[in-house]
Amino acid sequence: MxxxxxxxxxxxxxxxVFDGVSLSVDPGEVVAIIxxxxxxKSTLLRLLALFxxxxxxxxxxxxTPIWQLSEKRRLEYRRRVGMVFxxxxxxxxxxxxxxxxxxxxxxxxTDRLRHEVADLVGKSNGTGQALEALETVGLREQAxxxxxxxxxxxxxxxxxxxxxxxxxxxxxxxxxxxDLDPRNTAMIEDAVMExxxxxxxxxxxxxxxHQAERIADRVGVxxxxxxxxxxxxxxxxxxxxxxxxxxxxxxxxxx
Amino acid sequence: MLTPLVVDFPFEWNxxxxxxxxxxxxxxxxxxxxxxxxxxxxxxxxxxxxxxxTLVTSIINTGMGFPSVVVxxxxxxxxxxxxxxxxxxxxxxxxxxxxxxxxxxxxxxxxVSLAAVSSVEQNVRDAAYAMGGTKLDxxxxxxxxxxxxxxxxxxxxxxxxxxxxxxxxxxxxxIASSDGTSVTRxxxxxxxxxxxxxxxxxxxxxxxxxxxxxLLVNAIVVRLGSDDGGYR
Numbered sequence: 001m002x003x004x005x006x007x008x009x010x011x012x013x014x015x016x017v018f019d020g021v022s023l024s025v026d027p028g029e030v031v032a033i034i035x036x037x038x039x040x041k042s043t044l045l046r047l048l049a050l051f052x053x054x055x056x057x058x059x060x061x062x063x064t065p066i067w068q069l070s071e072k073r074r075l076e077y078r079r080r081v082g083m084v085f086x087x088x089x090x091x092x093x094x095x096x097x098x099x100x101x102x103x104x105x106x107x108x109x110t111d112r113l114r115h116e117v118a119d120l121v122g123k124s125n126g127t128g129q130a131l132e133a134l135e136t137v138g139l140r141e142q143a144x145x146x147x148x149x150x151x152x153x154x155x156x157x158x159x160x161x162x163x164x165x166x167x168x169x170x171x172x173x174x175x176x177x178x179d180l181d182p183r184n185t186a187m188i189e190d191a192v193m194e195x196x197x198x199x200x201x202x203x204x205x206x207x208x209x210h211q212a213e214r215i216a217d218r219v220g221v222x223x224x225x226x227x228x229x230x231x232x233x234x235x236x237x238x239x240x241x242x243x244x245x246x247x248x249x250x251x252x253x254x255x
Numbered sequence: 256m257l258t259p260l261v262v263d264f265p266f267e268w269n270x271x272x273x274x275x276x277x278x279x280x281x282x283x284x285x286x287x288x289x290x291x292x293x294x295x296x297x298x299x300x301x302x303x304x305x306x307x308x309t310l311v312t313s314i315i316n317t318g319m320g321f322p323s324v325v326v327x328x329x330x331x332x333x334x335x336x337x338x339x340x341x342x343x344x345x346x347x348x349x350x351x352x353x354x355x356x357x358x359x360x361x362x363x364x365x366x367v368s369l370a371a372v373s374s375v376e377q378n379v380r381d382a383a384y385a386m387g388g389t390k391l392d393x394x395x396x397x398x399x400x401x402x403x404x405x406x407x408x409x410x411x412x413x414x415x416x417x418x419x420x421x422x423x424x425x426x427x428x429x430i431a432s433s434d435g436t437s438v439t440r441x442x443x444x445x446x447x448x449x450x451x452x453x454x455x456x457x458x459x460x461x462x463x464x465x466x467x468x469x470l471l472v473n474a475i476v477v478r479l480g481s482d483d484g485g486y487r
Binding site: 049051075078079081082083085087089090091092093101102105106159162163166172 | 376378379381382383384385386387388389392396399400
């Protein structure tokens with residue numbers, strides 16, 4: 001599935017976050033959005049994840065203007081997308097139940113009830129897909145542990161597995177490694193690469209330019225209300241069109 | 256001379272048992288209905304911004320300390336012949352008692368639940384939505400995350416309902432039937448009557464039952480408060 005923001009404008013009250021922003025992600029592609037903190041990277045991702053409708057422009061999923069659909073149809077599209085936030089935001093439950101959440105909400109109410117009962121009496125062995133996703137982030141052994149007992153890095157890997165478990169076609173990652181140590185960061189990046197190889201389209205917001213350089217196919221630079229540059233990673237880093245991009249990459253830009 | 260093996264307590268066991276039954280029936284039903292009513296309100300007030308939200312919160316908080324005799328008076332008026340529910344013939348019935356305890360317990364359950372659901376972090380709710388959850392799914396996640404606080408709310412509501420005397424006395428009338436069992440007599444109203452009539456043993460026994468019930472509820476609240484586990 002191709003996700004696209006077309007000429008999008010968004011404001012909080014009177015304060016415009018950005019205006020005229022366009023961005024797309026194709027299957028099997030990693031697009032990084034880089035830019036300083038507070039520039040609206042998270043807001044853009046939240047618009048792509050359909051948390052809010054943009055104040056102007058269009059969000060399309062497979063060329064379908066998503067906000068013109070009924071809520072039910074929009075939910076069908078929304079369920080093809082996964083998201084990981086800066087904070088792990090895990091539920092107060094076991095690792096396995098966290099990883100299974102996306103699968104559960106896609107089930108019928110009777111099936112969900114059946115699983116709840118099986119869990120309560122300790123008869124549930126877990127869902128294969130959720131355990132596979134945990135395997136991808138190296139946490140299958142911890143499936144029965146309480147999520148609250150995990151370290152920050154492990155928790156974020158579970159959050160990644162939770163978004164991966166229901167086979168999304170697009171993953172939106174909002175600074176997923178900004179609070180992590182190098183080892184956990186590497187594990188998340190490996191999982192991102194694995195997801196890309198499975199033809200998942202990925203948009204990652206990051207202020208870590210080295211990370212963007214390592215994993216992204218294309219990079220968009222969000223600065224001062226707009227995307228000032230968007231192109232192949234190597235080109236943007238080696239030969240930026242916009243002087244502000246070069247200054248930002250070199251750490252010269254004071255904003 | 257042989258002492259009797261069984262000490263003859265001066266209690267009418269059927270009488271005592273029927274009083275406990277009426278008390279539990281009225282309070283448990285009122286609390287169950289209050290919970291069904293209060294939880295959606297707590298979720299709505301907790302997470303929706305609307306005009307008059309502060310006013311609604313103040314009303315809930317005021318309701319938590321509302322005098323039970325006044326509630327009894329208002330419910331009695333509502334079910335009396337002149338009142339809006341007069342045609343249902345509810346004066347001095349357990350149904351009227353359930354209504355008044357509902358009015359007393361609902362603000363407590365709403366208020367404490369509101370505090371519990373408000374403490375659920377927005378990013379956890381966002382995660383539920385982003386994983387493909389509907390608004391209903393997000394509400395369920397919120398309830399699950401706040402489950403200990405909500406359980407505390409329900410038990411606090413039960414504590415208020417089972418131990419209050421003013422409103423059930425007014426709307427229930429403290430009636431016992433001719434065969435000596437309770438019709439609308441609860442533990443609290445019976446204690447009041449038995450003490451006034453000088454039957455202190457019965458009043459003390461009922462008092463002990465009430466204290467044990469309230470202690471039990473509080474023990475559960477404390478236990479829940481200290482429990483850190485989710486389910487595995």
